[in-house]
Amino acid sequence: MPTTAPQTIDELYQALQENQQRPYGRARTVIAEELVDAAEQFAQPLPLVRTLLELQEAYTYGSEPRKSPVVFARLLTLFDEQPDVFTENLRHLLFWRFKWVANALRQLPEIPLPSLRQWLTEMRDRYEKEGLGLQPYYGQAYQLAAHVGEDTTLAYELWAGRTRTRLSDCEACETCQRALYHLAAGDDERALRAWEPVLAGQESCQEEPARSVSYALLPLLRTGRTDRARELHLAGYRGCRRNPSMSGEVGRHLEFCALTGNEARGLELLAENRSLFDEVDSPLDQLDFLTGVEVLLQRVEGLGHGELPAAGYAGRTWTAAALRAEVQGRADDLAARFDARNGTTAHTDRRRARLDRAPLLDTLELTLRPRALDDVAPAAPVAAPAARTATAVPESLPELIVRTRELEEQGHPDARACWARLRTLVTARGYTHPDDPAVGPLVQLRADLLADEASRAGDRDEFADCAALYEEAAALYDDAGLPGHAAVARAGALFATAEIPAEGPAGDAERAEARAAALTAAHAAMVRLQEETPGLAPQQESRLLRMRATVLGLRLQTSGSEEHAAAAFAEVDLLHAFATRHDIAGQISGALLLRAGAYAISGDLPTAVTEIDALLDRLNTHGPAWHLPRTLGLRARLQLGLRDAQAAHANLTEALRLAADWPAGTVGTARLHGELAEVCMHLGRPDEALRHLTRSAELDLRHGSRTDAYCAYSNAAQLSLDLGRVEDSIALLDSLLAEPDVTAGELDDRLVAQLRLTRARALHAGEDLKAATAEFVALAAESAGWDDDPGSHAMIAAETAVLLGESGEFGRAREAADQALAAHAREPRYEHLSNSLRELARLQAQQQGPDGLAGARAYLADAARIADEARAAGYEARGRSLDTALAYEHGRVNAYAGAYEDALAALDQALALLGEPGPDQDHAGEWAECVRLAGAVQGIYLERPDPALTRLDAAVSRLTALGHTEETEPLVSLAARLRDEE
Missing domain, CATH: 1.25.40 (Serine Threonine Protein Phosphatase 5, Tetratricopeptide repeat)
Structure with a gap:
């Protein structure tokens, strides 16, 4: 919204259009309210009608059902007083929104049931007066019956048996209602059959398929379709998270987590949607959301983790148990209010059925980061593994101190558990140090503990902290009269300092x-x-x-x-x-x-x-046996260097088997998993590699190596994206970006930027262009300040420009491309920039035709300068040469813009640069595509079929002789088309 109110109707419409691009929520609603106030200053009713329609939409999708009917009443009055103001489209919108009001009134328990029925009568009378079909009215009558808990058989038949009209709910919404009818009757299979077009993405709207997905999750589990349920949970949750108007859907995803052994993920999603406790103004949506929350918290508490922190109402720190009690009270009250209004027990009964439902699966791995409630509980001291009983932590304090030092001297992995026990005892209030010559003075023990802490800091690559701790330990050893111990500690400090x-x-x-x-x-x-x-x-x-x-x-x-x-x-x-x-x-x-x-x-x-x-x-x-895992790990790395990946895999597998006998943080188990992931990639086993990457990250995270953990998870997210598992990648990255040290800005900002960049690319791959573009724009703005890394900014800005081009925002795309070029001048990224500029040229020519030719050619001119720079610098592209790619793109761009002679000349140049095809498959495919486009331009658009056929036939013969039969298929098809048209 401009700082000043619109002064003209054109300015008002411009502000209205800008507001319609904003996401639903309080910010959009406030501006919509201001625009209504501004419209009232003009002496024309049409601007007021348009702004009132925008305001009602903001209230409806911003979960403010109390205000939506009030706005609609003003619109209806305007229609009654000045019907000529309403164009055919505005009239359609007005009568469509009778359904919005019916839905809003159902959500408010303070509205008496007779008033709801009266509104439906009003809707029916208005529709009949206007000569409109009544199927939408019967749809609302059915939904009211279902809401109240009446027998819906007749109401369903009266609605579902009627022919749809222009004012009927969209196909996706009606599909959901039909499926819910079968679900309420206990027929999961029939409900899922009804839902299939929506779940498959064939039908969609503002809230679909996210709404249908949330309802279909449990029926999918009950019918054994667990993989489908998992897949839809990931995609469906992303479609409704943090959305006040879809809080009920969020609640059902929380319930799904609770019933599949994913309580920890449920708590994570609850934290992400904490704002819904305060932003949802619809009592019915509140009831739906809170019941889902309670199902989750009830499960967490039942598993003995009621003390875990849980995200709840603002202004207080909640445990799962305390929040469950609060939610229970509020939800019980809401259900009782609806039942009192409706004269049934339907809402209390439905709520009780959800709360009484037993888990459907013990465990279902929903994400690449599976965690149990124990993983989110406060960390306990690491104990020796149960599989080995040879080394136990002594009960006697003097024995514990002596034994710990012995184990440390040997480099024994079990020393870690003993140090943890000692640290707990020494830091406890009232600690009394043993008066025992074998133990030594307290100052020595404190030095020992500092040295152990320094060692662990070094394992996490926190070298400055490591050096400082070793120096502090050395000083205490001096105080204890132990120069040998002090020397070892000082050497550790020297080592750590050199590593900074x-x-x-x-x-x-x-x-x-x-x-x-x-x-x-x-x-x-x-x-x-x-x-x-x-x-x-x-x-x-x-x-x-x-x-x-x-x-x-x-x-x-x-x-x-x-x-x-x-x-x-x-x-x-x-x-x-x-x-x-x-x-x-x-x-x-x-x-x-x-x-x-x-x-x-x-x-x-x-x-x-x-x-x-x-x-x-x-x-x-x-x-010592605990050296075996690391030694086998090194042998595997050597074998990989000798190109024997199979032997490396066998050694790492054995290393992990042996490592299981020792505490994971002491024998490099996380690193072994990471190395095995690399070997699996060499063997062409990416799914196995993904499992080892996530296991490596999980272990690093558990043992405090958070940077290593995030790097491993980042690699896992990228690999998942490369494998086409887009939703897995997004879910993993969402989970990581919600971690406290990330949100608090404690993690390295470049690593966080890499996580966000991968997420933005995953969103793009998942066809969420709006969200991807917003993230890229934000990253481009932030990376502009990376004076020490202009090359990364160049790549991010270039990708941002491409996404803006895909959205048709070519003005902003040009600005981003210019940023990329300026950064590239400081630290070249030849191939990346060339690829992006050529893609921008293609997008502009494709979307704007002749009008976009000048802009597209400007991008190609920039790409030509980069190709010249790369040639002068001796840079060789990893893919096709930049000159060849540029010539081909000139051909495509000119063809899109209708400059066919220029297009053909550019394609002939590209073919000359490519040279004759040889045995290489990639080169042959690229050459064939260039021939195909040249043949299409020549034969179809320039209407010269004879030379085009000569070109195509010669290419087919050449490719066939080389054995590239697959590459000939599009050429043969085009040639047949040209002959048919002669």
């Missing part, structure tokens, strides 16, 4: 150089630290040597320098000799693992595999 990404260097080479220098400095400092610390125990000395060797291995990985390779191998040999001399099993296998890694980094994969095989023999004989 350097600020400043922008290029990959500069970053690698800076990292190698930091690792070199860290190694030198570690050597000095070890030399200057007296009295190091063998275990401490071996840990320092392990860190030194690891640092040099990372430096070799960063630089690839032969000089660095020699130093890395020498340090590994030093560690191995020391560990062997002192019989430290864990460090011996660590040295052998580092040596194999050094060979792999140096490019000698066969020797690396030989080293790994020797290590596996040792581990199987001497242990």
Whole structure:
């Protein structure tokens, strides 16, 4: 709405048109109210009629049924007083909306039943007076009978047996009513047969198929169609979420979650729709929504999770149990009010039937992120797995402290559970430290706990925190008089500090150089630290040597320098000799693992595999057994490098089997799943890869590696999209973007942007062009400020331009394309920009014909400049050459705009650039398509069939001789058409 009220009728209509593009909700409704006030200033009734119609629509779809009849009364008065003002279209809208008023009155329990019947009589009289068919009236009479709980048999026949009229509800809405009639009779199969055209997308409207989907979910489950129910839940929920006028549908999706073992997803969806508690002004919709909410919360509470937080009415923090009690009271009251108005118990009975329904399935995996209520409960300390009982957490505090240190010294995975138990005890109020020489002072234990916390921060790549915690631990070890412990902690701090990404260097080479220098400095400092610390125990000395060797291995990985390779191998040999001399099993296998890694980094994969095989023999004989999963994981990576994906799959599968014996966060289980996903992609098993990606992400999330988790989930969402599982991708991304650390802005903004970008692409693939465009426009605006990454902004702005072009908004598309070109000038994205510009040219020519030719050619001129730049830079496109693609697009664009001579010349140029087809399938297909379009332009539009047939016949012969018979089919078809027309 402009800051000032419209001063002319044209301005009013412009503002009215703009408001009609807004989503339904309070913002649109307020502007509609203001436009009615503005229309009343003009001395003409027509603007007032149009604005009142918009206001009634805003009230209807904004779930404000109390106000809709009031507006309609004004419209009806205007019609009675000045019928000539109403054009045929406005008259149609007026009589259509008698049904809206009937529906609004049913939703208000304070409206007496005689008043509802009186309104239907008014509708019938008006329809008869205007000579309109009564099928719509009988449809409303049936819906009132169904609402009240009367016998609907006669009312249904009087409606369903009549011929439809222009004022009948749309086919989709009437289909839903027929299906609901059969559903109420207990005939799931007949209801689903009636629904099929809507569920299949053959019929739709403003609220369909989302409404039908919500009702069909449980019948689908009851008849064993679980996959279909899952599919429709994902698509249908997206069609109604956060929509006040479809709150009842949201409630049924919550109920579906509760009855399929998806209570955690239900709580997630409830949080996403929290606004509906306050925005829904329709008592009937409130009742429907609240009953669905109660079904979910009742199930959560029944499973023993009533203390879980739940999103509810604003102004208070709710648990599931407290919210259920609140919802129950409100919904019971609403049902009682409707029953009192209707003189039946229908609404209380229907509500009770929903609440008494038992779960239909123990579990149904609805999304790529399946979670149980335990996953959303507060995290409990990680316990040792039940499968192994050899290592138990001691009950005695002195024994626990001593045992924990022993396990930590061995690098044993069970140390994690012991540290968690100790941390709980030490931080509890009233903790008393044992007076036991074997335990040592409290300051030592506090240092131990800090060192463990630092180690876990390092596992999460939180290197700055890791370094700070190690330094703090070292200071406490100094206070405890333990210089060896302090030295190990300080070495850990040096290692973590070297891993902190350097600020400043922008290029990959500069970053690698800076990292190698930091690792070199860290190694030198570690050597000095070890030399200057007296009295190091063998275990401490071996840990320092392990860190030194690891640092040099990372430096070799960063630089690839032969000089660095020699130093890395020498340090590994030093560690191995020391560990062997002192019989430290864990460090011996660590040295052998580092040596194999050094060979792999140096490019000698066969020797690396030989080293790994020797290590596996040792581990199987001497242990430690918990090193086996990681070692098998490295062997799999080497095998993948040697192009033996099948062997890599077998090793990773075995690694995961062995990893199941140990706490997942201690043996790299998440990484193993991620690597197995990569191997599955190499083997052409994407569905299996998807399962491992989501499992990897789930484990990372559970153990605090949130960035790694989101990256894995992002890859899973993209893979799901690539597999055509669009709704799965959108549902997963919606779930991630609703996570508290995402909404609070705590996650890396670029990672969040990547999640949103994938979601926008998924929305586009799902044909939700409006939502996709809105997200792309927002991302383009945000990425414009990425001064350190103009290339990403170029790609996002280019994709945004294409979506705006698809929507026909070519002015805004040109602005976005110009942004993309400006960013491309700073960091080139040749192929992406060229593809987008050519697509924009095609869209403008296709949609606007000759009027769009100038704009389309301007895009092609931009694409030509990019092709020139790419050629000068030596850039080679991954697909067809940019010049060839450009020539072909000139042909298409000119053909769409009717410039057929120019089109044919461009296509001949494209064929010349492509060259004669060869054995390559892709090249042959591209060449055949170019010939087909040239033949169509020449033979059909330029009316020169003879040269066109000569062209087509020669191409068919050439392709046939090369064995490309499939590519000849469209050419043969076109040639037959041209001969038929001669």
